[in-house]
Every structure is written in C-alpha cells, then in structure tokens.
Amino acid sequence: MTGMLRDGIFDGVDTNVGVTAKTGTTKARIERAALMLFAQHGMDGVSIKQIAEACTISDGAMYRHFKSKDALGRQMFEAIHKKLEALVAAHLKPNATMEDIARALTKAYCELADGDPAQFVFHLTHRNYFIAASGDGGADPSDLMTDCVAEAMKRGEIPDGDPELRSAMALGVVMQTAEYSLYGRIKLPLSQHVETFVRSIMAVLRTA
Secondary structure: OOOOOOOOOOOOOOOOOOOOOOOOOHHHHHHHHHHHHHHHHOHHHOOHHHHHHHOOOOHHHHHHHOOOHHHHHHHHHHHHHHHHHHHHHHHOOOOOOHHHHHHHHHHHHHHHHHHOHHHHHHHHHHHHHHHHHHOOOOOOHHHHHHHHHHHHHHHOOOOOOOHHHHHHHHHHHHHHHHHHHHOOOOOOOHHHHHHHHHHHHHHHHOOO
16 A cells, blocks of 8 residues: 555645644654654655654654654554544444444544544554564454454344454455545545445345
C-alpha cells in the first residue's frame, strides 16, 4: 500500500498534532512527521535523519525524545491501538448483540480512517510487525471480534463455524474497503457507509 496513497490524503494536516505528545511540542512534531513518513514509505523505508529533516530539528534532538526509530514507531502504534479500543467501547451498548458489536467495530475503524488517515494507514500496515515482534500489540479489536463471534455462535445468533475464519472475513468487509479509500477508489467519508458495512458483515457471519 505504501507509496500509492491517494493524492492529497494528508492535505490540511496540522503538523503540530502528534499521537501521544501535547500539541505544539517538539515531540508532537516528531510524531506527526514520523507518522506521515511511515504511512507513505513504511518504517523500513524511513531514516531518523529523514524524520528530523521533516520537522526541522537535528538528529541529536530526535534522540533526546526517542531512543530509536523502533521505539518511536512502537509508542505510536500502541497509542493508536488503544485509541481503537476506546472508540469501540464508546459505541458498544450494554448487553450488545452481534450486530451491535459489528456496528461498534465498524464505527471505530471508520472514525479513525476519516479522522486521521495517517494513523489509520500506519496501524493497518504495521499491525503484524508490532504484534509479531512482542506477541502483544495491546488491545486488539480483531481479537474482540473473534471472541464475540464465538460467543454469538454459542448463543445461536449465528451458525456454528470457525470463529477466526468468520471474524477475518467479516472484518475484511471494512478493512479492504478502507484500504480502497486510501487509494481514492471509495467515496469518502467512510462513516457514511457504516450501515452498509454492518449489513454486509452480518451477511458474512450468518453464512453457514
């Protein structure tokens, strides 16, 4: 995906807004510069020097805030992961049905993709890297989906089957569409398509 993002995807971005740091601080500018570069080129395609140049500081100043490029990437990734969990929780009703859960997860992903494309792209393209590196990427909406699918099967809400397979297929409805939006192939904002996503996810989950 990197290097093929739609034109203007980061237009209007406030470079003073970071991921974990207070807006307007040097740390926030470093985070935003790194986030946009990582989203476009991947972590392996970006150097500390390039990040420093993008936010007009010295290489040495970079290391006063982050001990390494990997540490910078991991800190941002884990913060975005937790943000997704919080977005899901904000939309999730008590005693939620499988459809409620599908809607909450869909809204969370759409809000992140619409609100901060760089965060969404970075999370999408580096999820496997960080989770594989430590075995724990933090709060993971895809794990939540799998658990909820398994419980919905037990309740008889949806047919029995492999929860992991059904969860992957269901989340693909949103994730693949979101990826298309990054190429400019899907009308934005994604949030306007939430109910279409939910109907499609439930159709997948109800398929025996």
